Amino acid sequence: MMPKPTRGFDSSEFEMRLQKAQARMHAAKLDAILLTTEPDVRYFTGFLTQFWESPTRPWFVVIPAAGKPIAVIPEIGAAGMASTWIDDIHTWPAPRPADDGITLLRDVILQLPRKFGRLGVPLGHESHLRMPAGDYAKLLADVNAFEVADASMLLHRLRYVKSPVEIEKIHYICDLASDVFENLPNSLKSGESERQNCHRMRIDLLERGADTIPYLISGSGPGGYDSIIMGPTDRIIETGDVLIIDTGATFDGYFCDFDRNYAFGSADDDVRRAYDVVYAATEAGFAAACPGATTSDVWAAMWAVMEKGGALGNSVGRLGHGLGMELTEWPSNTPEDQTELEPGVVLTLEPGMEFAPGKQMVHEENIVITEDGARMLSRRADPVLPVIG
Template structure:
């Protein structure tokens, strides 16, 4: 029987959004920016609460301006005004989109030019793990319409704000992590030897949605004898066979927030080498959770896990990092990697994701989601069992 957990209240109160804007404005002042404007669904939703399935249409651009002081401003197509008016945003400016000859560019330029000016600099989503959701030609045109303002990369300021989650955000992510954990635990009852990777994903995805997930946009599944060669593609119609390892990663959402963690299963019995590799990766995960404490650098935690994997006989890891940030995007900064000097702080939500290739084409990866508190990392997921669950 499927046990349903009690979800947190959908949406956020006006005070929550005011807190986010206040934090952003404090950062803007420190970074000497008069405003930042955002175009991507996650950033627009972060500051306003506005969401729409219409994001699937690339026809119309959408903009939200967060000034250094004062209220935020939505500069959006007319079609979105009624729903934006249901949010906490009061200043809503529209144009009759789509209008390719001027799709909000002049209106956005006028809006940015009118914000209180001190530094003559406006930030935009130009950098790490962000993207402009507007035509590049329009973005370049925007700069010519505001000769008194310089458009610069606002990404560091945006991530500085979003990297630390509020208690309400943490509650959302905790819920979806628990939903996905419950479904992972129940998967061996839903599939058996002889089913395909694709069947496993269909049943697991349906179970997660039945338990309370809004959607499961990310679910690669890969299987292979003793391990897998990669972790980002699939599923295929490959039949699960005695001796396989089945890897499934999941990015399920609740009210705009992701979980991101994997589980590995033994299909029947697996050989001793795969068991030893699984034990090594499980232990590296434990070490990563213990090391992820406030004040540590992301690189220092990476080194703890990487050293353990190397000592266990790892011959490689094509993932390129051993975990990352998590929130309204499946992956967010920072990354557990060499050279990443970001300081871990309370309120961060991170994935602990060690993996090792123990033989050519045979890789084992584990992943858990944690929230950083004053006294260390606390699991949001239900910890994977030390030995692989068996599909029979």
């Protein structure tokens, strides 16, 4: 197990992020960017709290064209935000539905210098506002001195390339989850439910040091499974079943995201062959993942192996994605994506195929792009389908 990274970041990390953001803002002719979601707010401030689970209050951070971020937040978060590197903090006594910070936010935005007259807001793919639509409409009317422009791609590209300290945190949680998966055959039991088997895995993840486990799914069935996003359920595992478990556990706000497959008692030739195919597809995707290649190149390398291996189709729509502060991040490994890979990019490789009607086999690993190619962050799965005796 690798050493546990230091929690949090030095202010130099946030200064670097802000400097990059403001350079791109200048190029995009933006006077400011409005942030409203947990990952975006945390990326620029370091404000890490479970309180985002409550939908009652909106939270706002404004990135100006020059100077540090400005927080406009409920009073309940003032002490927490003050513990970060942010010092310009405006609060209101939320919840106050009649004016839940909108007037305060309006005043902050209108006091900013206007060079271009453009306010960036994430409005594109994989973005959401996390504030009432009515409040957003009122804000736009109140700040009509600014033209609103979509800032989602600017923010995606900022978070796309991870710093060494971000990669260290992702590597750590991948390493921890790898330990848990390697120990899992010792605790998996037929005659018990998916839920019971996954419960023991969840406990192991926590005892080894995972902070949270927001995502732990499973699917099972005789000779294969038909879903990779549901469960765990109360379905009893029986001899001849195949079980997939996929986990997204976190350390210090950063995710791992990979899965493992297990057969119980025995595995027929079709299941073993499907496992071999997706394993080989992962190898092909790993070899293709190098600086200058694209996410579409990675997709093509994996799909060629699965197509040759008899894949009937893929219902997932992509063969992997970005990974970091969120379980899934931009971009996607698809034929159309064409995002160029750079050193510091963290991706999942997730080849999955339907190998028989109603039967899937999906494999997933986590990698980072380096100057010399790809490096595994998760420890590679067993090259042969594990069979639980």
